[in-house]
Amino acid sequence: MSKLVISTSVFQSQVADLLPCNNHQKSQLIHSLLNAYKLLPYFDEVLVFPYVKKTELVEFHSKAYTKLLINEKLNKMLPQDIDDPVVESKWNELIELAKNWNEKVDDHSTQEVQRFASREDLYEYYHSQLHTLEEDNDIGSSDVMGAYDETSTTDPCLSDDEKKEYNLEGDCPIFSYLPMHCQVITGATLNLLDHMSPTDRLIGINWDGGRHHAFKQKANGFCYVNDVVLLIQRLRKMKINKITYVDFDLHHGDGVEKAFQYSKQIQTISVHLYEPGFFPGTGSLLDSRKGKNVVNIPLKHGCDDSYLDLVASKIIGPLIKRHVPEVLIIECGGDGLLGDRFNEWQLTIRGLSQTIVNIMKSYPQAHIFLLGGGGYNNLLMSRFYTYLTWCVVKEFSNARQVNDLNQSDPFNICDGDDDSEQFILEHDLVEMYGEENYQYWIYEMEGSSWMKTLRNDNKVEDIVEIMKHYEL
Numbered sequence: 299m300s301k302l303v304i305s306t307s308v309f310q311s312q313v314a315d316l317l318p319c320n321n322h323q324k325s326q327l328i329h330s331l332l333n334a335y336k337l338l339p340y341f342d343e344v345l346v347f348p349y350v351k352k353t354e355l356v357e358f359h360s361k362a363y364t365k366l367l368i369n370e371k372l373n374k375m376l377p378q379d380i381d382d383p384v385v386e387s388k389w390n391e392l393i394e395l396a397k398n399w400n401e402k403v404d405d406h407s408t409q410e411v412q413r414f415a416s417r418e419d420l421y422e423y424y425h426s427q428l429h430t431l432e433e434d435n436d437i438g439s440s441d442v443m444g445a446y447d448e449t450s451t452t453d454p455c456l457s458d459d460e461k462k463e464y465n466l467e468g469d470c471p472i473f474s475y476l477p478m479h480c481q482v483i484t485g486a487t488l489n490l491l492d493h494m495s496p497t498d499r500l501i502g503i504n505w506d507g508g509r510h511h512a513f514k515q516k517a518n519g520f521c522y523v524n525d526v527v528l529l530i531q532r533l534r535k536m537k538i539n540k541i542t543y544v545d546f547d548l549h550h551g552d553g554v555e556k557a558f559q560y561s562k563q564i565q566t567i568s569v570h571l572y573e574p575g576f577f578p579g580t581g582s583l584l585d586s587r588k589g590k591n592v593v594n595i596p597l598k599h600g601c602d603d604s605y606l607d608l609v610a611s612k613i614i615g616p617l618i619k620r621h622v623p624e625v626l627i628i629e630c631g632g633d634g635l636l637g638d639r640f641n642e643w644q645l646t647i648r649g650l651s652q653t654i655v656n657i658m659k660s661y662p663q664a665h666i667f668l669l670g671g672g673g674y675n676n677l678l679m680s681r682f683y684t685y686l687t688w689c690v691v692k693e694f695s696n697a698r699q700v701n702d703l704n705q706s707d708p709f710n711i712c713d714g715d716d717d718s719e720q721f722i723l724e725h726d727l728v729e730m731y732g733e734e735n736y737q738y739w740i741y742e743m744e745g746s747s748w749m750k751t752l753r754n755d756n757k758v759e760d761i762v763e764i765m766k767h768y769e770l
Contacts, residue, residue, distance in 0.1 A: 547631025603649030631671025
């Protein structure tokens with residue numbers, strides 16, 4: 299029997315959206331759409347206030363880097379954010395939309411929990427919850443990441459040399475409430491482990507996780523704390539050794555691979571675009587060590603559903619079967635989808651979701667963790683994670699719940715149903731989808747101006763070469 303657990307809430311989504319590349323929208327759109335499609339009641343547990351202690355971070359990251367990230371003096375509005383009207387406007391946009399929608403809704407039972415009107419209010423809630431946790435769990439404030447080093451005299455304005463050393467510049471700038479962000483988003487992944495048991499198969503989800511680029515002592519690629527590595531480290535402490543990590547992000551999962559490149563028990567599989575000049579520049583076939591557990595599957599421009607399905611069946615599946623994992627971690631990055639701003643691959647929401655679910659079904663005894671990842675069209679990503687969540691609960695919930703899902707299929711996509719009839723369900727942020735005519739499958743509809751067809755540079759011969767490399 300599977301136990302389904304997800305970490306998501308208004309609080310978590312707003313904290314996640316402090317990350318600049320989320321554009322103050324991505325995670326809130328995902329959470330609101332999950333609610334609109336009434337998927338959360340199908341989970342056995344919904345975690346609403348995740349957090350980690352400082353000791354959990356240093357299980358992978360260096361003490362110096364960790365101390366810098368969780369400097370309590372960064373838990374405030376920083377000057378660059380206070381003075382930026384664009385940032386403030388983006389932060390307020392969804393709050394105003396939700397407020398206006400709620401005022402018009404007659405059925406108050408459908409309303410969302412009230413969003414936090416400011417980042418200061420968000421932090422006040424966070425701080426109050428920390429004190430409650432300290433009292434309930436008999437832990438001191440020095441053990442809680444958000445309250446760690448409160449007496450530090452370190453100037454939160456780092457020198458240029460420090461920013462360079464820890465890569466806290468460029469795509470990884472210091473932003474307001476960075477320590478809170480690190481605590482909550484990392485906790486959203488690690489707290490899933492609290493629900494593992496010897497009798498049930500755990501399927502845990504954190505769509506705000508999957509920060510696969512962060513290194514031991516520096517940030518990288520929009521990632522500050524590598525929750526994937528920390529998750530694996532914790533699993534190993536729990537005496538679970540055989541673990542497979544599969545990464546579907548458009549970008550190479552370099553941070554996770556480097557952390558376990560010499561491990562005989564941890565298998566890392568990364569499917570990614572590999573072209574000259576494309577970030578992070580690693581992940582070639584030659585980077586893999588033949589016969590070991592580091593697996594790179596470098597693909598070219600234009601990868602589509604059928605090609606990825608071939609990669610999964612001919613390479614990924616046999617390699618996982620060879621490793622026989624007790625736990626399977628899947629990074630479900632969506633930046634390879636049709637409609638993403640990178641415009642490099644042409645995967646569909648349904649195609650990528652089906653590939654992920656097929657892998658899950660192939661290993662019924664393994665605990666599974668599904669984590670988020672890249673994806674730079676926020677409206678597209680909310681659709682993807684909502685549909686993938688629906689696929690997961692439909693496939694792995696208990697019989698009664700599955701019957702309920704079949705009877706109230708919100709997507710109604712079977713038997714050749716007309717995609718054009720599938721509109722985004724009414725909810726507090728529905729107006730965000732107005733420019734896309736509120737259509738769920740707008741990026742995959744034949745004849746739609748939003749659908750882009752790319753030339754597929756990937757060949758079957760490439761798969762044959764990769765199979766030979768890994769002796770399949």
